[in-house]
Every structure is written in C-alpha cells, then in structure tokens.
C-alpha cells in the first residue's frame with residue numbers, strides 16, 4: 001500500500017512548496033495552473049448560474065415575473081455566452097486535463113509550460129472583456145450572434161464581447177497545441193498509444209477540434225466586428241452581404257465545439273466506470289477510436305442547425321444523414337460502458353454515481369438529438385424548448401455531471417484530502433433528480449410549440465414552466481452542496497492515500513498530492529491501461545468469465 | 550392545458566414520425582437503464598467474479614459489430630422516413646393561394662391576392678392549399694405554426710416559402726421563433742381557418758384598395774418599368790421589345806442565370822431581379838441599356854404587388870410555381 005499523505009508529503013507537494021502569491025501567479029507547474037483555471041471557471045459558472053436562476057424565476061409567470069423584455073434578453077445572452085465560452089468549452093480540459101495529462105503520461109509537465117500559463121492569462125483577459133461588455137451596456141443577440149441582428153440592429157456592446165470570445169479562442173488553441181504535442185512527445189517509456197488511458201484519447205480528440213475549429217470562429221467574429229463597426233457588407237443583405245454565410249461559419253465552429261464540450265466528459269466517465277467496476281473498459285479500441293471519429297465526423301454536420309434557415313433541399317438531406325452517422329460512435333460508447341459494468345465489482349461511490357448519471361442523461365440527450373437530426377420532426381421542434389432541453393441534457397446533465405464525477409474522483413489526488421462520501425452521494429442523487437425536473441418538462445413545452453428565448457408566453461404553458469423552475473431550485477442546491485463540502489474538505493477532510501480507489505493510471509502511482517516534479521522516479525509502463533490483475537497481484541490465475549453479456 | 554391540435558394531414562404524419570422516434574427512444578432507454586440496474590444488482594462488490602482482460606478483448610469484437618450495425622440500420626431507416634416527409638415542404642401543389650407575409654421588428658404584415666391586408670392575423674380557407682411567401686424588412690425572423698408542425702426562417706430581402714392545406718376549422722397560434730430583438734416574444738399572431746363560404750365572406754367584408762395585381766400594375770407604370778419592359782400581349786413596336794425582356798409569359802418560364810445556367814422564373818427570382826438584376830439574371834448582356842436597381846426604392850409590399858401583377862401576364866402558367874428548390878438559386 002502506498003503511503004498516506006502525511007504532513008511531510010503535503011509539504012513537499014506542489015501545493016505548499018512555495019506559498020507566495022507571486023509563485024502562484026508566475027507558476028509554470030501544470031498542476032497549479034489547473035487550480036488557477038479551476039478558480040476562474042468556477043467563478044464564471046457561478047455567474048452563469050445566477051443568470052439561469054433569474055431566467056427561471058422570470059418565467060414563473062406568463063407575463064414575465066421580474067425582468068423587462070430587454071433585461072430578459074440580456075440575461076439569456078449573458079447566460080449562454082458565459083456558460084459556453086467561459087465554462088463549458090474550457091471546463092474539463094483546462095482543469096482536470098491540465099492536471100492529469102502530464103501525470104497520466106508519466107511526465108514532469110506539459111510540453112510547453114509557459115504557453116500553458118499564457119493561455120490562462122489570455123483566458124482571464126477574455127473573461128474580463130466579456131463580463132465588461134455584458135454588464136456595462138449588455139448585449140441582446142443570444143450566444144449565437146445571428147446577423148444582421150448582431151451587426152446592424154443592436155444597441156448592445158458587441159465589440160467587447162466579441163473581442164473577449166475571440167481572445168478566449170487563442171487560449172483554447174494554446175491548450176490544444178500543448179496537449180497534442182505532449183501526448184505525442186512525452187509518453188513514459190513503454191506507454192504506447194494503445195496503453196494510454198481513454199481520458200487521453202478523449203483529450204487528444206478534443207485538442208484536434210480546438211486547433212482546427214477555433215480559427216474559424218475567430219475569423220467569423222472578426223468579420224462580424226468589421227460589419228458592425230465599418231458597415232462593410234459581409235452578412236447584412238441591406239449592405240450586399242449574405243445572412244446565411246454567418247450561420248454556416250458560426251456552426252462550422254459551434255457544432256464541433258459541442259464535441260469539445262462532451263468528449264472530455266466521456267473520457268472522465270471511461271476512467272471512473274473502469275475504476276469503480278475494477279475491470280478494464282470493454283472494447284478499449286472501439287472507445288478510443290470512437291472519440292477520434294466523433295471529432296472527424298463532427299466537422300461535417302453543422303448544417304443540421306439550419307434545416308429551416310433557407311439552405312437547399314440537398315444540403316439538408318446530406319446533413320441529416322451525416323448527423324445520424326455522427327451519433328453512432330456515441331452510441332458505441334454507451335454500450336461499451338454498460339459492457340464494462342458487466343462482470344465487474346461495482347462500487348457506488350460518488351464519482352460512480354455521477355458517472356452513471358452522465359450515462360443516463362447523455363443517452364436522453366443523444367436520443368432527442370435523433371428527433372432533431374430527423375428532418376421533418378426537426379422542422380417542428382427546432383427553435384423551441386425542445387432544443388433547449390436537448391442540449392441541456394447533454395451539456396448540463398452529461399457534461400457537468402462528468403465534470404463533477406471527475407472532481408470527486410481526482411479530488412484526493414489534487415488536494416490530498418478526501419471529500420465526505422455521504423454528502424457526495426447525496427449531491428449526486430439530488431443533481432439527477434433536480435436536473436430531470438428542470439429539463440424534462442421543456443421537451444413537452446417544445447412539442448407544444450413554446451419558442452425559445454421568449455420573455456413572455458401564452459398562459460397555457462405556465463404549468464410546465466413552473467415545474468421547470470421548481471426543478472431549477474433543487475438543481476441549485478445540488479451545485480451549492482459540493483461547493484461547501486469541497487471547501488470544508490480542504491481543511492478538515494481525511495488525508496488521502498496515494499491510490500484511494502485502487503485505480504490503475506500512472507497518476508495514482510505518485511503521492512497525493514503529487515510533488516512539484518510529479519514523480520520522484522520517472523515511471524516505466526509495462527502493462528495495458530486498466531490492468532487490474534497486475535495491480536491486485538499476487539493474483540492467482542484468473543477464472544473463466546461469466547457465460548454471456 | 551390542451552394538447553396540441555394537428556390541423557393538417559402533414560401534422561398528423563409528423564406526429565406519427567415523432568411517435569416512432571419516441572418508441573425507439575423508450576426502448577433504448579429501457580435497455581440502458583435496465584442493464585445498468587441489472588449490472589449494479591448482480592455485480593455489486595462482494596458478489597464478484599474476476600474477469601481476465603484477454604477474454605474480454607476477444608469477445609468484444611462480436612458485440613461491437615453487432616450493436617454498431619443494428620444502430621446504423623435503425624438510424625438509416627429513421628433518416629429516410631423523416632427526409633421523405635421534409636421533401637414535401639419544397640413542393641407546393643399547383644393552384645395554391647399565394648399570400649405574402651412580411652416580418653419586421655416586431656410584427657407580421659399579411660397581404661392577400663385580393664388586396665386585403667392585416668397584421669398578426671392570417672385567414673385561410675379549409676381544404677385549399679395555401680402558399681406563404683415570407684420575407685423580412687430587417688433582421689431574420691421565423692414563421693412557425695405549431696398546429697401545422699411547420700416553420701421557416703424569414704430572411705431579409707429574400708423569399709422563403711411555406712405551404713400547407715388546413716384540415717381543421719379554428720384559431721391556431723403562430724409565433725416568431727428566431728430571436729429578433731427585445732420584442733421577439735410579442736411577435737405572435739393567430740391563424741384562422743374558415744370554411745370556404747366563411748372565407749369568401751371574410752374576403753368580401755375586408756376592405757381592400759384594389760387587388761394586389763391592380764396595385765402592381767400602377768406601380769409598374771409609376772416606377773418606369775413599362776418604359777423598357779413590354780407588358781401587353783400584342784407588342785406595340787419592335788423598338789420597345791429590344792430594350793428589355795418582355796414580361797408577357799415570363800412567369801413560370803425558363804430563363805438564363807448570371808452564369809448562363811437555366812433558371813426558373815418564380816417569385817423569388819422576380820423579387821431578386823427587381824432589386825438587383827445582375828446577380829440573378831444573365832440577360833443583361835443582350836440589351837444595350839442597363840436596368841437600374843430598385844433597392845431602397847420599392848418596399849417589400851410593393852414588390853409583392855408587382856410580382857402579383859407580373860404573374861397575371863402569364864395566365865396559363867399561374868399555378869404552383871412558387872419556389873424552386875434548386876441549389877444554385879437558393880444560395881445567392
């Protein structure tokens with residue numbers, strides 16, 4: 001058994017080795033940068049959630065309970081932009097990813113430690129610009145910035161917000177480049193590609209999207225700013241531009257971006273499910289390659305956001321078919337996780353509960369994606385609350401659950417402390433329940449025809465809206481709870497051992513928390529990922545497997 | 550809370566598709582949650598049967614191929630089913646009543662062929678195909694009628710088409726469903742389906758200053774169109790015809806696009822040709838004079854009237870040629 005993190009390990013660890021503020025702000029240690037990022041995206045998550053709370057409160061009444069039409073429009077714009085670019089896109093890669101990539105590779109740091117620090121500063125500046133724009137003047141375009149509304153018909157602060165999102169793109173690209181090169185160059189001796197933990201496959205696929213898709217967003221935003229400021233006709237037909245061009249460019253980034261948001265979550269879930277079943281991931285290679293194929297096909301489906309926008313019939317048919325195709329690898333992952341559970345030794349600790357929540361909610365999100373990939377049903381459901389429910393199932397139900405699964409799972413490694421298990425399970429259960437109560441009614445609202453982004457609505461929709469708002473208050477509780485007990489555990493939590501979950505990754509071979517240089521002795525890899533037999537030895541020869549799945 | 554009515558045959562068909570999707574989803578969800586629970590119950594820690602990594606790897610291929618191909622097959626069937634229903638939306642039947650709907654921040658303006666107009670209300674007769682010609686004066690809007698399960702974005706300076714045949718008398722809400730600024734949620738209205746007799750009465754009682762085509766004829770002369778374009782079946786002189794293409798028999802015919810390709814003259818073509826000829830028509834080279842641009846001169850309502858007038862000059866073709874779905878036209 002590895003040593004517990006006694007006070008001595010703590011002092012040698014990256015957390016306490018040099019405690020000055022200066023050493024934190026100028027650090028190039030990937031673990032410290034991960035924590036800087038964690039503090040920043042938590043702040044943005046709180047900000048975005050406050051927006052959501054006001055939105056749900058407002059929609060209790062058909063005439064709108066608390067906000068003016070204008071404030072309401074600004075509120076959902078703020079919510080969307082903050083949540084997408086300042087929380088979801090960076091979330092897992094820049095926090096857990098930053099912390100884990102070198103550890104999982106058996107390396108002392110990322111390939112470019114200073115670039116990593118720069119990416120955090122870029123991100124903070126981007127966040128500051130966006131928040132400045134959104135609160136000094138505000139913006140009412142939605143997170144999608146559709147033209148010509150955003151270029152010629154808004155009094156809002158387009159420029160700072162767009163500049164902020166533009167800047168955050170560079171931060172994404174820097175992280176992507178850093179991960180790709182680290183995974184290629186810094187693998188420990190013996191760590192072949194097919195021995196990588198699936199988390200790294202997922203982060204690799206994510207990084208490829210970061211690098212290839214983000215520049216398109218940057219260019220699009222520059223064109224948007226040009227038209228807004230200089231009235232150069234790019235998108236506005238009144239100036240000789242083409243409004244659909246904007247949508248093509250925007251979704252060419254933003255559809256792959258939804259996979260930026262979900263792939264890392266899938267990586268986390270693969271790790272957690274394997275550990276808490278104490279069993280290798282079923283179909284390792286299929287799960288690994290499904291991440292890559294999602295990233296690849298994900299570039300070819302942007303047109304499914306434009307089935308009623310006025311593109312040609314042929315385009316719609318082709319994009320519909322490709323959208324069905326891209327959901328096949330996601331389905332493969334779900335089946336493989338279930339296959340992993342079969343015949344394992346399942347423990348239901350908080351990370352596993354969150355991971356199971358992810359599988360369930362992601363499946364609902366994916367299945368409702370089929371309703372939207374189907375042409376004739378999309379026509380009815382698009383632009384309604386059905387779409388809102390669909391992507392919240394995937395991004396909040398799925399992605400945020402996965403983020404919480406990962407936080408609980410690696411918390412002992414990051415901080416050297418255990419979180420209180422009972423509270424962890426309670427919060428996971430509460431999240432699942434509150435989430436469904438919030439978003440399931442929105443599927444029905446969407447079918448009934450309630451449009452999204454409405455500040456007021458016909459009275460017939462009130463019952464379902466009130467249900468949704470009630471769910472949101474439970475959901476809020478499920479988010480506040482971990483915030484409290486995580487902070488508590490920083491000071492009072494039980495000391496963690498190096499490998500509290502009996503997991504196989506390299507990150508569990510060093511102390512909790514790890515020393516600044518990660519490994520006192522550089523590790524050598526002699527086994528596949530998830531080789532529990534090797535971990536558990538002196539294992540007798542394994543018995544025959546159960547008869548069927 | 551009343552359940553959403555299905556006020557057309559198409560709406561019913563979409564509901565069946567949605568039902569199919571729902572059944573498949575429930576089956577998959579049942580499978581996923583069922584397996585999850587079963588696994589948890591059977592394989593909780595303690596009741597453990599160790600499994601070696603090698604046997605799993607060997608066995609996994611069969612399963613992977615099985616569930617991948619089943620998933621693919623089901624998806625492909627769904628795709629075809631939904632696509633076939635969608636294609637219909639691009640094929641308005643002949644003889645549809647053409648109604649012009651113009652969106653602006655934040656209202657819907659509706660013009661009927663007889664010259665009647667109204668705001669945020671749309672009257673149609675039961676059992677007759679209706680084609681809406683949608684355009685916007687400012688930003689992108691979207692015209693959505695949930696009871697008919699149809700919607701389409703409404704783009705500035707461009708026609709989009711939406712057609713339906715209502716099969717249920719009554720009042721149904723329509724909405725703007727593309728965020729268009731702070732008044733977005735106020736941009737709603739009512740679709741009123743009347744029996745043919747009631748509809749005729751309603752048309753008769755609603756004041757109209759001359760039919761749309763009559764107004765269009767006046768505009769045709771007033772804006773100088775008639776100075777170059779012939780609009781009489783019997784050509785007054787060879788000189789005139791050589792200045793610009795004749796309008797007689799034009800609607801519904803084939804003409805030449807800017808790159809020499811064949812394009813069909815429909816509402817969208819005429820709309821764009823009046824505003825900026827060169828981008829849609831390849832005829833310019835054949836004539837000595839250039840047509841001025843009418844952008845900023847003619848409002849959307851005037852364009853609708855002019856098109857209605859030009860349509861009357863091709864009586865034999867005046868049916869069912871609303872929109873073409875050809876990619877080259879859609880893209881400009």
Ligand code: HEM
Pocket residue numbers: 144258259261262304305306307323324326327330365366369370372373374378381382383387390391394395
């Ligand atoms: C895998 C993770 C997924 C994520 C993160 C995701 C996310 C999103 C988001 C953010 C939107 C809304 C865009 C907007 O209107 O603002 C959306 C819409 C859509 N999603 Fe997904 N989605 C996922 C999976 C799927 C799957 C598996 C499918 C198809 C089989 C799918 C099909 C669609 C379609 C067709 C739309 C467009 C809906 C519309 O606006 O008409 N999605 N998705």
Ligand SMILES: [Cu+2]
Pocket residue numbers: 254255258301302304305
């Ligand atoms: Cu998409």
Ligand SMILES: [Cu+2]
Pocket residue numbers: 690691725726727728729730732733734736
């Ligand atoms: Cu609107």
